[in-house]
Amino acid sequence: MAEMKTKASNASVKAYFDAIPDEQMRKDCRAISPIMEEATKSKAKMWGDKIVGFGSTRMRYANGKEVDWMVVAFA
Numbered sequence: 849m850a851e852m853k854t855k856a857s858n859a860s861v862k863a864y865f866d867a868i869p870d871e872q873m874r875k876d877c878r879a880i881s882p883i884m885e886e887a888t889k890s891k892a893k894m895w896g897d898k899i900v901g902f903g904s905t906r907m908r909y910a911n912g913k914e915v916d917w918m919v920v921a922f923a
Contacts, residue, residue: 852915856904859894880922888919899923 861881868874881892881900890903901918908914 854896854899856916857894861892861894861900864894864900884920895921
């Protein structure tokens with residue numbers, strides 16, 4: 849079975865935000881991140897290359913496979 853591409857990583861959320869070329873989008877991401885951290889009581893973490901996730905939960909597919917997944921996220 850193939851390994852999931854979308855999984856938590858140690859990549860820097862700040863570096864991801866800093867690399868966003870559109871200034872307004874960069875500001876929006878920096879504004880929404882602390883709101884989501886407060887709501888989830890979890891620090892922002894990169895999932896895959898371009899998803900900023902908050903919190904983690906165990907998800908089970910109908911076939912029984914289990915994976916860790918973010919509680920809430922934006923890309």
